[in-house]
Amino acid sequence: MATTESPRARASIIIRIAPKDITKALIEPDRLTQFWLASSSAPLAAGAKVHWKFMVPGAEVDTTATRLIPGRKIDWQWSDGTDVDIDLEEVDGGTAVTIVSSGFRGSRDEVVEHALTATEGFAFVLAALKDMLESGKASNIVRDKARLIELRR
DSSP states (O other), X not given: OOOOSOOOEEEEEEESSOHHHHHHHXXXXXXXXXXXXXXXXSOOOBTOEEEEEESSTTOEEEEEEEEEETTTEEXXXXXXXXXXXXXXXXXXXXEEEEEXXXXXXXXXXXXXXXXXXXXXXXXHHHHHHHHHHHHSSOOSHHHHHHHHHHHTO
16 A cells, blocks of 8 residues: 655664763764764754754755754754654664654655655764764765765766
């Protein structure tokens, strides 16, 4: 049976780090800029608007945390109305991190393309986060993907 629900982006991974440390990495500017962002105007805090610049030149967005439960849940809305929900669940001595993004706008084809692009992007972000937290050093996973996007524009 077909559904009329809009496509959602979804990516998940196990990171062998405590949920509270993953929360810090996803809300603190000094951590976010090690693996994902070029800059963040402030830490994420429930109800506060934060400006994020991504590693792709010209890509930036205002981000407002809608729910923040350290070690369990981080939800925000981007200025384009897209929602991002992150669930953290302790498993196998680590944390299952699941990101779901929804609320894409446009024609059916555009919405599908946005969801696919977001899924790919969040998969890279999670891989970079895992690498940074488990190895103690940042990789160039997101930076290299951003460079590829820039070259193909």
